[in-house]
Amino acid sequence: MKVVIIGGGIAGLTTGILFHNKNYDVVVNERSHGIETKGHAFLMNEEGLAILEPFFTEIENSLQRKKIDLFSLKRPDGDELIKVKLDPWYCIKRLDLVTFLHDVFPSEKIKGGRFFSHFIYENEKAIAAAFMNGEIEYGDIFIGADGSNSKVREQLFGKTEFTPIEIKEIVGVSKTFIPFVNSKTIFQKFQDHTKGLSFGCIPTYKNEMVWFMQYDVNLINEVPTGETDLKLFCETLTAHFPAEVKQVLNGNDFTTSYIWNTRDFDLLPSFHKNNVCLLGDAAHLALPFTSAGTSNALMDAKSIVDCIEAYSDYEKSFQEFYLTRKSILEKHIAQGREIKQLFLQPTSYTERDFLMPLIKTSRLV
16 A cells, blocks of 8 residues: 655654554655754653654664753743643754654655645545646555645645634744753743733753744734844833843844744544545644644554554544544644633633643642
8 A cells, every 4th residue: 555645744754654664655745855944843742752752763863852841830020820840741843853754764755846736536536646846646545744724635625714813923942041940941931911922931952942922913013024023023022021031032043933823723524535634734723822733743643554554444544543533632622722712811810721731730839
């Protein structure tokens, strides 16, 4: 059986590796050439990391990650509301993870420069994926792992109805390391208690700070367009935040930062049509408050390979894949929307509401 994967990001590469490990003929098709460097860092839970651990000994350098032990929530004046111990979470730079996956997966099985165009069908079954450069890849089953703006999803289910963009997020990696509360393993977040505005910092293994600023789009009408404008924009919104926030911003290269329009969509009634199946952000999208995107992509990869292995009929495999993942994905979508509401209306909630969903079994310290 030949598996054709459309999308060479984290979801697509991980799926390719797992299929290859089971001796499937697999090809990953990616629109860019080489390793995609866009993106900064993310949190991954222990479940997601466990999927990658079997490959840590296959290459010289294992995946670099920083274990995050604590979460601290403060007001802009520095008043600490809560501090909790986290279940195992890890901060991983996206480039490190993508590089790791490229090192594990055979390079000859990655086809770059392939921007998906359409499927070629025979008797309602896809027999090949066609790309805008004129190339065609034939296969038996096709996996759409082409992200939140998935062209595969659009061809299967039509135009996606996204939720309105009510919150935007700016992210970056600062060379300035701030050991908050004398701890190198703390996820520090400052949350304004009168409006939808927050600033968070997470250390990486390189003693850098991954940072993000989330803000209600109604707070400001102007949209920064350049490096200088973006830095000034962040400094203006966080002018009443602690001096450490300004230090982090001063250490950031704003040419690599960007504004992320946060949105999601309702869970699809199915992830597949015939022999084409979606996974990762192409299949489901939760708001970033859940920090679940990357872990869910890895869990999808493992689940879909397990289901293909378990059933000889791909239709049954894809149905089981959906049923296996449905409940947790519905929960994450709901959690993201719930946190969005308390973010936009902070005076209506207590600080305890901000604990979910990172903490399963929290302990105040």
